[in-house]
Amino acid sequence: MSIVDLPLNSEEQALEFVDSCDLPTTWARFRMHGFVEPATGKEHVALTLGDVADGKAVLARIHSECLTGDALFSQRCDCGPQLEAAMQKIAAEGRGVILYLRQEGRGIGLLAKIRAYHLQDDGADTVEANQKLGFAADLRNYSLCDPMLKHLGISSVKLMTNNPRKISALQNMQVKVEEHVPLIIARNQFNQRYLETKAAKLGHMLAPDL
Numbered sequence: 001m002s003i004v005d006l007p008l009n010s011e012e013q014a015l016e017f018v019d020s021c022d023l024p025t026t027w028a029r030f031r032m033h034g035f036v037e038p039a040t041g042k043e044h045v046a047l048t049l050g051d052v053a054d055g056k057a058v059l060a061r062i063h064s065e066c067l068t069g070d071a072l073f074s075q076r077c078d079c080g081p082q083l084e085a086a087m088q089k090i091a092a093e094g095r096g097v098i099l100y101l102r103q104e105g106r107g108i109g110l111l112a113k114i115r116a117y118h119l120q121d122d123g124a125d126t127v128e129a130n131q132k133l134g135f136a137a138d139l140r141n142y143s144l145c146d147p148m149l150k151h152l153g154i155s156s157v158k159l160m161t162n163n164p165r166k167i168s169a170l171q172n173m174q175v176k177v178e179e180h181v182p183l184i185i186a187r188n189q190f191n192q193r194y195l196e197t198k199a200a201k202l203g204h205m206l207a208p209d210l
């Protein structure tokens with residue numbers, strides 16, 4: 001096949017790589033890779049540690065942005081502790097990747113999330129609240145993982161997640177999930193109902209007593 005016969009690479013069109021830099025953290029000195037979705041202007045990042053393009057399975061986390069949990073220490077969800085645990089595990093292994101996708105509030109956005117939390121303050125659970133606002137229970141889209149992982153040279157992962165949707169999304173894009181690493185985070189009085197709802201209504205693999 002000559003160059004002109006090559007099909008257009010639709011994944012590259014869905015996401016453009018912009019630049020990389022060092023990102024020193026409490027646990028390790030990561031590389032941060034920035035991407036933009038030309039269609040929406042949304043900006044996404046991936047953090048890597050060590051040589052992730054050597055063909056061996058990479059310890060990986062797909063993390064959707066949660067400003068309240070990741071940056072503001074909210075105890076309404078388990079996002080912050082999950083991100084922290086994933087970064088610590090990668091630092092301990094000396095190699096891994098975190099795909100940080102900018103889809104706040106399971107895809108509904110920050111201000112809609114505040115409205116959903118308000119409904120939860122009044123008694124709704126996390127799924128009911130989203131539905132009352134006219135959103136599906138989970139709008140997250142993992143298709144951007146494909147061009148990100150391709151750019152980073154990753155075709156096989158050990159995925160840190162409790163969410164079976166992430167495992168099947170990767171398998172559908174021909175990424176091999178060699179291992180599933182559960183991320184079980186301590187419950188508190190504020191996230192108890194949220195975690196129970198994720199297990200009961202969204203199929204998350206969360207043992208009841210952990």
Ligand SMILES: [Zn+2]
Binds near residue numbers: 069070077079
């Ligand atoms: Zn969260």
